[in-house]
Amino acid sequence: MRPAKKHLLAHHRELKKRISENTPNAALKRMDYESLITGYGIRGTISIELKEIGYPKIWVDAQLFPC
Structure with a gap:
């Protein structure tokens, strides 16, 4: 069994990429x-x-890096 994505907080379009470091602040x-x-x-x-x-x-x- 393999994970569906590489990162816990993955980019919404490209699951092999992390979210932007600005994403959490924009959501807040x-x-x-x-x-x-x-x-x-x-x-x-x-x-x-x-x-x-x-x-x-x-x-x-x-x-969690670079979140």
């Missing part, structure tokens, strides 16, 4: 959260939580 802006949190802040939170529940650091970092 559309939802009126831009003054509350940034894409980088979300990345940090997700990174900490995944590592705490046992995901290998190398997997987490590979999936």
